[in-house]
Structures are given as structure tokens and as C-alpha cells.
Amino acid sequence: MEPVAQIETLPEPPQESPVIAPGQTFASVTAKISNAVLVDPTPLSWFAAFAVAALLLAMFMGAVTYLLLRGVGIWGINVPVAWGFAIINFVWWIGIGHAGTLISAILHLFHQSWRNAINRFAEAMTLFAVACAGMFPLLHMGRPWLFYWMFPYPSTMQVWPQFRSPLVWDVFAVSTYATVSLLFWFVGLIPDLATYRDRAQRTWVKRLYGVLAMGWRGSARHWKRYESAYLLLAGLATPLVLSVHTVVSFDFAVANMPGWHTTIFPPYFVAGAIYSGFAMVLVLAIPIRAMYNMHALITPRHLENCAKVMLATGLVVAYGYLFEGFAGWYGGNQYEIYMIHNRLVGSYAPFYWSLLTCNLLIPQLLWLRKIRKNVLALFLISIVVLVGMWLERFVIIVTSLHRDFLPSSWGHYTATRWDWAVFIGTLGLFFTLMLLFLRALPMISIAEVKMLLPAAKVEAE
Amino acid sequence: MNHAITTDTNIRTIGPAVFPPRLLTLVWSMILLGITLVAIRGATRPAGFERAFWFAFLLNFFFFTVVTLGGVFLTALEYTTNATWSVVFRRLAEAVGSSMAVLVPAVLLFLVGIPHIYPWAQADYHFATASKQFYFSRNFVSLRAVSFVLIWFAFGRWFIRISLRQDRGLVKSLVPPTGFGKLPTVRGRSAALFMVVFAYTFTLASVDWLMSLEPRWETTMFGVYTFSGLFQTGLAVLLCLAILMRCAGALPDIAGEHNYVDLARMLHAFSIFMVYIGFAQYMLIWYANYPEESEYFHQRIVNGWGWLFVFLLFAKWVVPFVVLLNQKARRHKGVLLSIALLVIVGEWFDIYWLVMPSIDSRLVVPGLAELGVFLVFFGACGLCVIRFLQHHPFVPVGDPRLAQSASGGYL
Numbered sequence A: 001m002e003p004v005a006q007i008e009t010l011p012e013p014p015q016e017s018p019v020i021a022p023g024q025t026f027a028s029v030t031a032k033i034s035n036a037v038l039v040d041p042t043p044l045s046w047f048a049a050f051a052v053a054a055l056l057l058a059m060f061m062g063a064v065t066y067l068l069l070r071g072v073g074i075w076g077i078n079v080p081v082a083w084g085f086a087i088i089n090f091v092w093w094i095g096i097g098h099a100g101t102l103i104s105a106i107l108h109l110f111h112q113s114w115r116n117a118i119n120r121f122a123e124a125m126t127l128f129a130v131a132c133a134g135m136f137p138l139l140h141m142g143r144p145w146l147f148y149w150m151f152p153y154p155s156t157m158q159v160w161p162q163f164r165s166p167l168v169w170d171v172f173a174v175s176t177y178a179t180v181s182l183l184f185w186f187v188g189l190i191p192d193l194a195t196y197r198d199r200a201q202r203t204w205v206k207r208l209y210g211v212l213a214m215g216w217r218g219s220a221r222h223w224k225r226y227e228s229a230y231l232l233l234a235g236l237a238t239p240l241v242l243s244v245h246t247v248v249s250f251d252f253a254v255a256n257m258p259g260w261h262t263t264i265f266p267p268y269f270v271a272g273a274i275y276s277g278f279a280m281v282l283v284l285a286i287p288i289r290a291m292y293n294m295h296a297l298i299t300p301r302h303l304e305n306c307a308k309v310m311l312a313t314g315l316v317v318a319y320g321y322l323f324e325g326f327a328g329w330y331g332g333n334q335y336e337i338y339m340i341h342n343r344l345v346g347s348y349a350p351f352y353w354s355l356l357t358c359n360l361l362i363p364q365l366l367w368l369r370k371i372r373k374n375v376l377a378l379f380l381i382s383i384v385v386l387v388g389m390w391l392e393r394f395v396i397i398v399t400s401l402h403r404d405f406l407p408s409s410w411g412h413y414t415a416t417r418w419d420w421a422v423f424i425g426t427l428g429l430f431f432t433l434m435l436l437f438l439r440a441l442p443m444i445s446i447a448e449v450k451m452l453l454p455a456a457k458v459e460a461e
Numbered sequence B: 001m002n003h004a005i006t007t008d009t010n011i012r013t014i015g016p017a018v019f020p021p022r023l024l025t026l027v028w029s030m031i032l033l034g035i036t037l038v039a040i041r042g043a044t045r046p047a048g049f050e051r052a053f054w055f056a057f058l059l060n061f062f063f064f065t066v067v068t069l070g071g072v073f074l075t076a077l078e079y080t081t082n083a084t085w086s087v088v089f090r091r092l093a094e095a096v097g098s099s100m101a102v103l104v105p106a107v108l109l110f111l112v113g114i115p116h117i118y119p120w121a122q123a124d125y126h127f128a129t130a131s132k133q134f135y136f137s138r139n140f141v142s143l144r145a146v147s148f149v150l151i152w153f154a155f156g157r158w159f160i161r162i163s164l165r166q167d168r169g170l171v172k173s174l175v176p177p178t179g180f181g182k183l184p185t186v187r188g189r190s191a192a193l194f195m196v197v198f199a200y201t202f203t204l205a206s207v208d209w210l211m212s213l214e215p216r217w218e219t220t221m222f223g224v225y226t227f228s229g230l231f232q233t234g235l236a237v238l239l240c241l242a243i244l245m246r247c248a249g250a251l252p253d254i255a256g257e258h259n260y261v262d263l264a265r266m267l268h269a270f271s272i273f274m275v276y277i278g279f280a281q282y283m284l285i286w287y288a289n290y291p292e293e294s295e296y297f298h299q300r301i302v303n304g305w306g307w308l309f310v311f312l313l314f315a316k317w318v319v320p321f322v323v324l325l326n327q328k329a330r331r332h333k334g335v336l337l338s339i340a341l342l343v344i345v346g347e348w349f350d351i352y353w354l355v356m357p358s359i360d361s362r363l364v365v366p367g368l369a370e371l372g373v374f375l376v377f378f379g380a381c382g383l384c385v386i387r388f389l390q391h392h393p394f395v396p397v398g399d400p401r402l403a404q405s406a407s408g409g410y411l
Helices: A026-038 A044-070 A084-109 A113-117 A119-140 A144-150 A166-199 A203-213 A220-253 A265-291 A300-331 A334-345 A349-367 A375-402 A417-440 A446-450 B008-012 B021-044 B049-081 B087-117 B130-135 B138-167 B186-209 B222-247 B257-288 B291-299 B305-324 B327-331 B333-358 B368-391 B402-407
Strands: none
Touching (some): A044 A417, A084 A113, A084 A220, A084 A265, A113 A119, A113 A300, A113 A446, A119 A166, A166 A220, A220 A375, A265 B257, A300 A375, A300 B186, A334 A375, B021 B049, B021 B368, B087 B138, B087 B257, B130 B138, B138 B186, B257 B291, B257 B327, B257 B333
């Protein structure tokens, strides 16, 4: 028993590395973020990045044009691997989008105010990633102009979606998610758009931001309604973001296919999505803070926290891999065992081993604080994770499909140059949209970052 | 109530909890009553008593693993995430974790019961593969069971130890000079290590102790399912304990309204997590409809077991979800207590629902054996909790975040 009298000193509250660099004021934050768009000359690095992204976008346009002229036969897909790159890239992009909503909605509900500096561009990232993801199922349809057949509209031709197919669930899950994310993002933007309106120099720019700001005057009543709308949307976005990747995992898990039909897929897909999403957040945040000199607002603490989330979700993904293997052995189903064996030593084994290296091995470096504090290392590890998560989807989809139950139906899948052109092209689309966003809208939430300032912490005594 | 303890003089006056002496008498009589009930069951219906006893033992052994490990898990969670809101409740979580001591003798008893419980422990049972035969050999299973419990117990002790050392202001020797760090380091790292170890050991324990009741059935979600139950129950137990201690006047008001509300919110969130995991597992098996997979759930829905299934859905999700949506309900201690109790009862019946259909194809209500063993476990754990709280300040007085936690400064 420890007598209480032994308590000697009351320890000091722990010193955390700041979420906002010292010396910032309300005025300096507003000036910093709005000048980046309205006053300062656009950095040269922006133009360089835009040139590359626009070129890739042009390649995407070209590849899609050719695809529409010739049909999906130009891709490498064929029976038994009819899903190929289109679904791999779809799942990859949707996954990337998850981090934005996690940061903006879930961390908001958990009172994690450090997220205020990174939620805006992370949400933009979500929207653009969902846009890229949406391209793939659309193009994979072969006749994308008939996409509306997916909706249960009153049809004169008696076309009705097959509601038992998870692909149809996807249509609803993803479109709902995209709508709510857009709304959430836009509502968050309103006060900042009003700031831009008030600070814009040219009349037409003022008008443009003015229309978008929807008459925001910053009155107490406005703020009150804004806060509750924002909270409600965060509450709405949270189950949606979890449901989207859950439904995406159903695409596989409901099928009677070795390597796909496993009950852990829903949470494991969600964790994997957040994992790759945070990697993309870091891949974007690190250059953005350098490009626009935002080091005071996006501090090492942000990068470290993102790295920690990445490590945690990476460990969940590792758990998924290991127990998938364990269950294969435990269940003793010959098809499952063959599938695992095929992954380990079959024709796609190099993909599987690189996936383990990228997703399991290298991210363990994040246990070290030194690595989490090293911006370059973080950037590189994030790219490795992005590659790893793409490989994961490749392995799940292709290795399971290319070995059908009957050896006579076995096949091999190789992506063609058009597959690659469309995939890399969507990277161009993504980065082009992202760069345009940086150029036109507040990349960091002005109103929310101000809440992090010590001056905002004056308590009502 | 806010800022109630921002001065250190206040914190210094916080001592161990004071319980009325008759509480101990009550707990001891619970244990005795439990033993008597089991004895009555054995004497009145000797047929099949052995099997019934061991199944009741497994049920309660797993339930109290979930409860006590839940305490250790929540402590570790606070350390890994550097959470502030839960600091005022941490000593209670540690108290629950301290009752893991009960599991150490219990697991030894469990080893005795293995041949009475599991089909694979019968001499004439053969697995399809030699490796699985080895995995489920008596010695290997026993080794795993004992080492899991010892690992959890060791971590639990270690967390309590560093927390109490911090109380005495000795923690400086454990923490490197300030700077960038959170206070942590040692405890943060050991908690992170625990999280990884816990994920694997608890999953394997769930597989060994519950899933292998149907030796041919497997689902990759099983560990996540039992974990979601553990998380939810851990929060519910903490909430119960916090409210009961407060109502009994054993604790002065340190925790503010907001701490309880936050705990209730966590319970709300992880009730959703529970149903999410349960739904995903059930739906995927139902949809794919493999006979060897769906048989497990079929067995647990027919012959009356379906009623229990529906009850679980309500106890663990519908009721907590709907009630805790309401802001007023989250602030009402009576409502919170009832919800927390419902969740705990739900978890007990969840394990009941996983275990019992393996011996009885028709729904059976819990009998004297289940109740008796429960009382013994409950009493033993209660003794540990009471003893722990009687000897240590009931909040971690040395934790630098305590004042912030109690005043709501983290919001």
C-alpha cells in the first residue's frame, strides 16, 4: 500500500510539440492562407508540377478516346480475369479517398483539433480520388454512356438493376459518399470563401467567391447554424466512409471464390483504405507545405500523427494477411490452400512478395521516432505504401481469378499499355485537379486553424 | 464542478476509496452462494453434471477474460493514444485489470476441463491434417492457454506498476528529459507493444477456446468479433463501475459530467462497431451459403436459439444505439447505468450463444451451474477490484493530465 502523503510534486503537464508554430496570430493566419491564392505570385514549382500533371491528363484523354473507339478489348482483360486493372484501380482510388473523410469527420467527432490544418486539402483529395475511382467502372462498362442503367429509374425497356449484386450496392454506396463528401467539403469552405470574397482585389473574382460564399456575414447566428450543420455532416459522413469500403469488400467477399470469400474483408478493407489514404495525405502534404511555405501551419506534429495512423492501420492490415493465411491452413479447404500456395510461389509470386515488403516490412520503420520526424523518409515510405496497397488489390483480384476451379479455365493476365495509360492517366487527372484546387481555393481551413491559436483558447471564466 | 481539482492541494487529498465493511461480506457470501449453487446442481441432477459444469466454466472463464482483459486493454489504449479524457477513469480500468489475477488459477482449472469440453480432445477425433492434429494436441493447447494468460497478466501488472510509480512521483526516473516527447515513452511503448501482442494472442485464444468448439468451422472475423465484444464490454464495465462508485459515495466527485458523457459516447460508438463486425460476419456467411460455414449460424438460430440472437441484437446494439443518441440520456446516470448493464448482460449471453448450442441443440436457459460459476468468478474479481481500490488513490494522482481530464480542458 502506498500512503498518499508520499506524493511529492505535482508533475508539469506534458510538453507536446505544437500543432501550430508559435508566433501566429489571427491576422497572420488569414494573410498566409489567402495571400497564397489572391496575392502572392504562383510558385514556379506549381507550374512545373502542373505541366507534368496536365501531360498525364492529356495521355488519359487520349487513352480514353481510343478506348471508346475500340472498346475494352484494348485492355488485357479476358476470361477468366475479366476484372483486371479497372477494378484494381477503382478499389485503390476509393481507398485513398477514405483518409480525407477520416480526417475531416471522424477526427472531428473525436475532438482531434490537430486535424484542422490538414482536413481541407485531405477532403479535396477525397473528392478527386473518388472522381478518379468512378472513371474505372464507367469505362469498364464498355458503353459508359449507358451508365444510368445502373439506377432504378422507371424504365420503358424493363431494365432493372440486379439488386443482389454488390456491384449495384457500390453504385449507391459510392454516389452517396461522393455527395455527402462534396457537401461536407463545401459547407466547411463557406466561411473561408467569404474571407476570400472580402480580400479579393478584382471585381469578378470578388463576385465569384461572393456567389460561392452564399451571403456569409460571419454573424453569431451564421456560426451557430454552421457549427451544427458541420457536426451533423460529420456524423453522417462517418458511417458512410466506413460503409463504402465495406461494400467494396463485399464485391469480393460474397463471391464463392478462394481468396475472396473471407469474413474479415470488411474491416480489413477499411483499414487498408485508411492506410493508403494517409500515405497519399503525406505524399500531398509534404510537397504542399514546401511549395507554399506552410511549415508554420502543417507542423512536424501533423506529419508524425499521420505516420502513426499509417503505422496503426498498417498493423491491422498485417493482422488481416496473417489470419487469412492462418484460416486457410486451419480450415483445410483445398482450394484455399492452393490459392495461398499459388500466391506464394505461383506466377504472380513476385507481386505477392513485393506487396508484403511494401505493406508489412518497410512501414515498420515508422516505429522509430527518428523516421517519423524525417520528412524525406516519410515521403518515401508513403510512396512505398501506396505501391504496396495497389499491389494488394492486384494480388487479391488477379491471383484469385486466374486460377479457376477447372484447370481448363485457367488463364494469365497481363496489363497492356492501354491499361497503364489509363491508370497513370488518372494520376494526371488527380494531380491536375489537386493543383487547380491549390490555386483557387483556401488549401487550409482558415476558420478552423484559428481555433488552434492560443488566443482562441481564452476561456469564459 | 469544472476546475474542481486544478490545485495540487486538492489532488493531494485524494486517497483510496472507502468501502463499507459489509461490502466485503457481501462479496464473500456471493462466492459461497456460487459454490452452493453448483453443489446443488450436482446433487440434484448428477446426470450430465460434469459436462454442464465444464461448459458453464468455459462460458464464465471467457466472459471474465473479456472483462478483465478489457480493463488492461483500455489502460493500454489510453497510453498508446495519449488520451486525456479517460485519465480520471484509468485507475478504475486498472482495478478491473488487476482482477486478471483470477484468471491465473482459472486457466489451470480450465486445462483440467479441456477433455470434457472439446470434441477434438476426444481420443477418437482426428483432424484432416497432421499439423492441425499437432496444433490441437493437449500439451500445445495447454501451453498456449497458460502463456496467453501469463502474458496478459504480466502486461496488466506492468501498467499498474508504472501508474502507481507515477503516483509516488518516481516516474521521473522512467521518463527521459522532456523535449519533444509526450510523457510517455516507456509506458507508451510498452502499451503499443501490448496492442500488437494482444491482437494476436486474444485472437488465437478466441479460436482455441470458443471457435474450436466446432472444430471444422472457421471464420477469419472471429478474433475481431470477440475483440469488438471485449471493447464494448470493457467500456460498459468501466461506466458501471464509475457510476456505482459515485452513487455509493465511495468516490468524491472528481470526474466531471463531460467525462461520463465521453465514456457514454465511446460506448455508443463501439456498440456500432460491434454490430458492424457481427453483421459483416453473419451476412457474408449467409450470402455465400457454404454448407460447412452456414451450419454454425443455422445451429444458433433454429430450435429457439434465434430468440437469443434477437435479444443480442437489441442488447448490444439497438437499445444502446437508440438510447445513447439522445443527449439527455447520455447525461442521466441511471440511464447510463442501465445501458451499461444491458451491454454486459448482452456480452455474457453472446458468449452463451456461441458456447451452448454446441452441447444443446435446443435453447436452454442458464441454470444453476452457469449462475453458480458466474457468482464465484464475479466475487473473486470483485475482491480484487475492492482490494485494489482500497489501497491506491482512486484516480492516478501523479498523472500530469489528470487536472486537464477532470476539468474538461481537453475539449
